[in-house]
Amino acid sequence: MSGLSISRVAAVIGEPARHSRSPAIHNAAFAATGIDWVFTAFEVPVGGGSAALEAMRVLQLAGLSVTMPLKVEVAEAADLRDDEVEVLGAANCIVPVGDGRLRAVNTDAIGFVAGLEADAGIGPDGIRVALLGGGGASRAVAWGLAAAGAVDVAVINRTPARAQAAAAIANATPRTGQPGRVGSIDDIAGADLVVNATSVGMGAGTSAHPGRTAHSRRSAMPCDPTLLSPGQVAVDLVYEPTETAWLAALRQRGVEAHNGLSMLAYQAAAAFELWTGVEAPVEVMRRAAVAGR
Numbered sequence: 018m019s020g021l022s023i024s025r026v027a028a029v030i031g032e033p034a035r036h037s038r039s040p041a042i043h044n045a046a047f048a049a050t051g052i053d054w055v056f057t058a059f060e061v062p063v064g065g066g067s068a069a070l071e072a073m074r075v076l077q078l079a080g081l082s083v084t085m086p087l088k089v090e091v092a093e094a095a096d097l098r099d100d101e102v103e104v105l106g107a108a109n110c111i112v113p114v115g116d117g118r119l120r121a122v123n124t125d126a127i128g129f130v131a132g133l134e135a136d137a138g139i140g141p142d143g144i145r146v147a148l149l150g151g152g153g154a155s156r157a158v159a160w161g162l163a164a165a166g167a168v169d170v171a172v173i174n175r176t177p178a179r180a181q182a183a184a185a186i187a188n189a190t191p192r193t194g195q196p197g198r199v200g201s202i203d204d205i206a207g208a209d210l211v212v213n214a215t216s217v218g219m220g221a222g223t224s225a226h227p228g229r230t231a232h233s234r235r236s237a238m239p240c241d242p243t244l245l246s247p248g249q250v251a252v253d254l255v256y257e258p259t260e261t262a263w264l265a266a267l268r269q270r271g272v273e274a275h276n277g278l279s280m281l282a283y284q285a286a287a288a289f290e291l292w293t294g295v296e297a298p299v300e301v302m303r304r305a306a307v308a309g310r
């Protein structure tokens with residue numbers, strides 16, 4: 018019998034995962050690079066992270082992207098953790114390293130910084146940032162900005178203790194001094210960059226405002242857009258919908274405003290390179306992220 022070539026399989030795990038843009042992004046990258054891999058999505062509920070990693074070993078999956086609510090579980094269940102995973106306590110990417118061992122990586126921070134540079138043409142070095150939110154995404158962005166030289170990262174969050182934790186993570190990078198601090202809305206007007214890392218504005222399916230209609234969720238904003246002025250840059254990590262009410266209001270005021278699709282594409286590009294060892298076709302991946310298919 019002639020040897021059949023069998024595609025390698027990679028996947029995103031989480032809940033919800035079925036409508037994730039990751040399969041579109043990675044399958045476009047595999048097609049563009051001629052790599053015989055396929056990328057799919059598995060719904061894995063909270064508590065299933067460790068079993069999913071065991072399945073990855075047994076099925077010899079070539080890579081896993083990890084989304085909510087499993088980022089902390091997989092970081093704990095992996096055999097090896099990169100430095101940023103140790104600090105953040107969360108991973109969004111699992112890489113097999115041989116002998117059945119799995120390495121946990123977090124590519125959200127570098128994905129955010131690369132997306133910022135691609136969209137806005139600015140890097141974090143020397144900038145002042147107002148960072149809205151204190152969850153997993155906020156912590157990754159705080160880490161990425163501080164590691165890349167931001168001089169001030171003021172974290173503003175509904176729950177002050179989580180703002181404190183994100184600020185402390187900014188201060189835990191070896192690159193800079195002490196850029197992280199708990200901020201207030203007074204910090205927004207003076208920032209070069211304002212980032213929404215809350216889930217406010219996210220489309221139907223979020224638990225940001227349980228009980229409200231999808232419409233009222235979508236019209237909610239993470240901060241008053243009149244606090245920002247032209248000359249500032251705003252990034253909303255939300256990408257479902259691609260144009261949040263906050264982004265629309267900011268653009269109307271002449272503020273340069275970008276959604277989270279570039280971060281999504283660049284975190285995927287970093288994962289692609291870790292899994293395949295091949296340079297990621299970033300533009301193809303960005304286009305697939307925008308198209309969503």
Ligand SMILES: NC(=O)c1ccc[n+]([C@@H]2O[C@H](COP(=O)([O-])OP(=O)(O)OC[C@H]3O[C@@H](n4cnc5c(N)ncnc54)[C@H](OP(=O)(O)O)[C@@H]3O)[C@@H](O)[C@H]2O)c1
Nearest residue numbers: 150151152153154175176179214215216225254277280281
């Ligand atoms: N573009 C990308 O690639 C990318 C990557 C990761 C995440 N994201 C997006 O980033 C967002 C946050 O994700 P996450 O993983 O950090 O979620 P998370 O850990 O659940 O954190 C949610 C954050 O939103 C805040 N929040 C929720 N509802 C709020 C409300 N009604 N008013 C004020 N603050 C509220 C929470 O504040 P409390 O601390 O007070 O609860 C917390 O700071 C999501 O929309 C996610 O889709 C995008």
